[in-house]
Amino acid sequence: MPKPKKKLWKKPKVIIIDIGRCRYCGEEMTNQDSFVAFYPASQGKAHYQCMKEDDEKKATISDRL
Numbered sequence: 001m002p003k004p005k006k007k008l009w010k011k012p013k014v015i016i017i018d019i020g021r022c023r024y025c026g027e028e029m030t031n032q033d034s035f036v037a038f039y040p041a042s043q044g045k046a047h048y049q050c051m052k053e054d055d056e057k058k059a060t061i062s063d064r065l
């Protein structure tokens, strides 16, 4: 008796869009990265992680003052 064929799942097509460089580390980002966009748009975009690290740095500096 032939084995039942496995159901083939159609993989959703992953569309990767280049969204520009991170304003902190300067690396190219895609829509696959977790990123934040600043307002106004001229402020650019950044990795979520880079923004978080920058915020922490700022917090550390203000703690010293």
Ligand SMILES: [Zn+2]
Pocket (backbone or CB within 6 Å): 022, 023, 024, 025, 026, 027, 046, 047, 050
């Ligand atoms: Zn970055």
